[in-house]
Amino acid sequence: MSTITRFESGARMSQAVTYGDMVYLAGQVAGTVVGAGVTAQTQEILAEIDRLLAQAGSDKSRILSTTIYLADIATFAEMNAAWDSWVSKDNPPARATVEAKLAAPEYLVEIVVVAVKRPA
16 A cells, blocks of 8 residues: 655645645745746746756656646736746646636746656
């Protein structure tokens, strides 16, 4: 039976959870660049995804699917510019991008990731 491992857990949620070879990340939003533009927020979120995936034994080349929430779909191209310079070109995940009202108005982007661990 596989073990559930939780990373950076708080009273409400964990930032990452692994079960077997699967890695589930919570929705990631900007931390230090809250209030900055979509490019800066996306870049910070992608760096945080890299960090969390590494902590869970994975990396961006092992991402299976991603859901990206934008506060304003008109910023789609701006977000994509940051995404395109980051994503593994040989291993792009399945992806959906939607417009949604996020938890606070200063959040412009939120990204959710499901990945697989690196082979042991």
